[in-house]
Amino acid sequence: MNNIMDIVSFLINHKLILSLLIIATITLIRSLTLKTIRGDALFLSEEQRKWMSRTKNGTFTLLLVILFLLWQSEISEFALSVTAIAVAIVVASKEIILCFTGSIQRASSRSFRIGDWIEVGKLCGEVIEHNMMATVIQEIDLHHGQYHYTGKTATLPNSMFFTYPVKNLNFMKRYVYHNFSIVVANFVNLYPMFPVLEKKIEHHCEEFIEVARRYNSVIEKHAGVDLPGSEPHIHIGSGTNGEQVVHFMLFCPTDQATHLEQEIRKDFMEEYEKRFPQSAE
Known part of the structure; x- marks a missing residue:
């Protein structure tokens, strides 16, 4: 003892x-x-x-x-x-203080949690860890129209939450509004192609369209806004040099977005070649 x-x-x-x-x-x-x-x-x-x-x-x-x-x-x-040098300490530890207050701001606003997809500045990824000083994300390649992990891990100091807006992209983990465009250099009437393309797109989407409608409705109720809807959209715009730009928008499962884009591009090119064989050459 x-x-x-x-x-x-x-x-x-x-x-x-x-x-x-x-x-x-x-x-x-x-x-x-x-x-x-x-x-x-x-x-x-x-x-x-x-x-x-x-x-x-x-x-x-x-x-x-x-x-x-x-x-x-x-x-x-x-x-x-150290009372006499308190101001100097605060100035020297400004970044640390901002990280702590950024953590408090994140916790109080509940802007995201572990497992959410977020975008901060030019970085997008899934939150895998957060603490008083930093937030760690697994980077996702969203800016190039892709939805896969890059294999890179990014550590964001919490002070960034005062500099950049934090976008919560969590609903994109399951379904996403996928946008892509096809440029047509020749000035031809593309509108007669739309009914055929729309039928082919509906065929590609038929296996998940009902789930997509329900999920879209859930997102609308949660966000309190009127979203574009779950139906595919096609419209034509103009480029800077006068070319036609055909824009597509799909509400589809995130993991199928890239595959569906390739299928629709293939359908468009085949239909364009049938209707405008000379232009295709």
Whole structure:
């Protein structure tokens, strides 16, 4: 008993050693917990990512609280001693403060959560982790009309949330408004092609169109706005050099968007070649 009291007394009198022991213990518990949550899974599920993020944030917060309580007297003395240079410290730590406040802003506005697709500036991706300093996303190639992961992981400092608007693209995980265009250099009447193209597009979409209508309705109710609808849209515009630009818009499953685009391009080219054989040459 006396030995235990001596050890406790020694640790209390040597706070640095006690702090290192606390950090090591919490780090070990954190690592074991994360390993248990991950298990043998090759790919993490959304629920696993949420619990891993909660574990990391919880252990970090617990460690800060314990160390603050342990070193409270020293911190108070230090705070009093640096009053004269407080402004300089704030200026030097501006980015860190912005990251903390950006995290608070994100939490209070509930702009996104783990598993959501977001766009911040020119970066798009799925949120896989967020903490007090940064948000980590798996990059998705949306700006080139693609919806697949690039394999790149981007770490966004939370201060970016004050500089760039955060767009939540979560509904695009299942269905997306996919837009693409076909440029026709020759000035010919393309409107007679539309009925045939529309029938072919309907044939491509018939397996999911009913689900698309219901999902579109759910999004409209959730957003409170009137969206373009789930039916395919075709219209013609003009380019800068007078060429015709045929625009297509589909509301389709995200994982099928690129495949459907290629099928419709093929249908358009075949129909164009039938109607305007000389132009096609």
